[in-house]
Amino acid sequence: MEIFSMVEMKRPDAGRPADRQTANRASGPGLMSRRWWTGALALALSLGFAFMNANSASAATYYRYVNLLRNWETGRCLDSNAVGQVYTNPCQQGNDYQTWTVVYKARMDHDIVQIVNKATQRCLYWNDKPALVLATVACEVSWTQDPSASLLWRAAGSSWDNVQLTDIHASKCLDSNRGGSAYMHDCNGGGYQHWKLGF
DSSP: OOOOOOOOOOOOOOOOOOOOOHHHSSSSSHHHHHHHHHHHHHHHHHHHHHHHHHHHHHHHHHHHEEEEEETTOOOEEEETTOOOOOEEEEEEOOOGGGGEEEEEEEEEESEEEEEEEETTTTEEEEOOSSEEEEEEEEETTTTTOOEEOOOOOEEEEETTTTEEEEETTEEEEEEEETSEEEEEEEEEOGGGGGGGOOO
């Protein structure tokens, strides 16, 4: 013997009682199960979208790239040594003195980054007093210890395939020449002032 819970449903087009199939959909354990699964699915989707948005936000505000820094005009890579001198040499994959870690620090009109040499763990640094000096120094040197020092760089460009690196204090650009020198110069947009992260 079957027991049904008959529910009278009014349709706009008919004034008769609902049929047996409609009555079963309107109540019973199947309805609770569907409601539970619908609620669980909605919750899972909400949490998933919230998690994806949180990850997107953090990805947009922090990055750390490790690679060569190659000059567009010369094809030579930024290089350094244990005493902090900075220059360019023909690029060598696997040469830790030519490998740099670019660490995102902030966002202004462009990304603000710190550039750390892999072999020495020293930061690319520029100081205009008493003379123009491009070198690497311990990354702990703070602006309060040396107000003219710059350990932060403004990375201007559409991507790290072609970027101009500018000192954030004096607005000088990282420049180079075919002889292997690396130095700071007034920004002029030339190829010697454009760099690519990667070979």
